[in-house]
Amino acid sequence: MERLQITTLTAQDISAALLVATYTATAAKELLINLHLSGLAGGGAYRACLTRQIAGAGAAYQSPTTVISVSGGVTTALLSTTPLAVNSGDVVRVYAQGLAGDTSVGVVVEVFDLTAATPGDVQTSVAISSTQAVALAQNCVAIRFFYAVSVAVTSTIADDLDAAGSKLYLAVKEEESDSDDDALVLVERTEGLLRLAKAAAADPTKGSLTLGGATGAWTILFWLDQTVTGSLAAWKGNRYVEIKHLPAAGDPLLVTTGRAVLSYGIVQANT
Numbered sequence: 001m002e003r004l005q006i007t008t009l010t011a012q013d014i015s016a017a018l019l020v021a022t023y024t025a026t027a028a029k030e031l032l033i034n035l036h037l038s039g040l041a042g043g044g045a046y047r048a049c050l051t052r053q054i055a056g057a058g059a060a061y062q063s064p065t066t067v068i069s070v071s072g073g074v075t076t077a078l079l080s081t082t083p084l085a086v087n088s089g090d091v092v093r094v095y096a097q098g099l100a101g102d103t104s105v106g107v108v109v110e111v112f113d114l115t116a117a118t119p120g121d122v123q124t125s126v127a128i129s130s131t132q133a134v135a136l137a138q139n140c141v142a143i144r145f146f147y148a149v150s151v152a153v154t155s156t157i158a159d160d161l162d163a164a165g166s167k168l169y170l171a172v173k174e175e176e177s178d179s180d181d182d183a184l185v186l187v188e189r190t191e192g193l194l195r196l197a198k199a200a201a202a203d204p205t206k207g208s209l210t211l212g213g214a215t216g217a218w219t220i221l222f223w224l225d226q227t228v229t230g231s232l233a234a235w236k237g238n239r240y241v242e243i244k245h246l247p248a249a250g251d252p253l254l255v256t257t258g259r260a261v262l263s264y265g266i267v268q269a270n271t
């Protein structure tokens with residue numbers, strides 16, 4: 001199972017059915033969607049439903065509605081939809097509906113791919129240079145020790161990541177629950193490399209985030225110099241990566257999360 005997309009919203013009025021997320025399929029998949037609600041009035045029924053628009057055109061077909069009862073005094077809820085099969089180009093929309101008092105609700109929508117992985121072809125003659133990094137999938141990065149890292153992550157988030165005074169961070173962590181001070185890598189778009197191997201970075205120019213694109217179609221390029229990647233060898237394996245946006249005013253927003261795979265390259269550099 002792989003998480004394909006996460007959407008985070010604040011202060012949403014779900015007293016009537018509200019569109020809270022849209023996902024466009026890039027291949028045939030089976031989807032499971034989790035809808036997290038917070039700041040609820042409670043004391044009644046909460047609903048989630050999906051619509052599927054085939055190839056992104058024509059009628060939007062509604063799926064069966066998921067309904068849960070939330071007791072009075074309970075302010076959070078999780079609704080999971082029934083699995084939905086889609087084809088490439090299909091557009092899936094997620095709707096949430098609460099009670100009359102639910103006019104400022106936090107919403108997090110996760111889209112998961114339940115499709116079983118299929119084996120790919122083995123490439124027998126792939127050239128690897130000292131500046132390459134493996135691109136595993138959207139929301140994933142790979143770091144090879146003693147090699148430079150250059151990985152692009154795309155996002156359809158509607159927030160203005162380029163707003164004046166805002167901050168954009170990428171963090172690679174041993175565990176999802178680790179603080180930024182304990183990050184294996186922490187890079188900020190304007191400040192460069194801030195943390196390395198759970199300590200303050202000696203040279204901020206050894207890492208960078210470069211933002212491209214525009215609202216709804218962002219590209220975030222993560223770069224790390226080969227001279228610092230060897231410092232991460234003690235944390236070989238699957239780790240956690242997140243990108244977050246801190247507006248000049250307001251709450252931090254999680255842009256995306258995923259996996260960071262730390263591994264050795266074919267050779268180790270001597271410098």
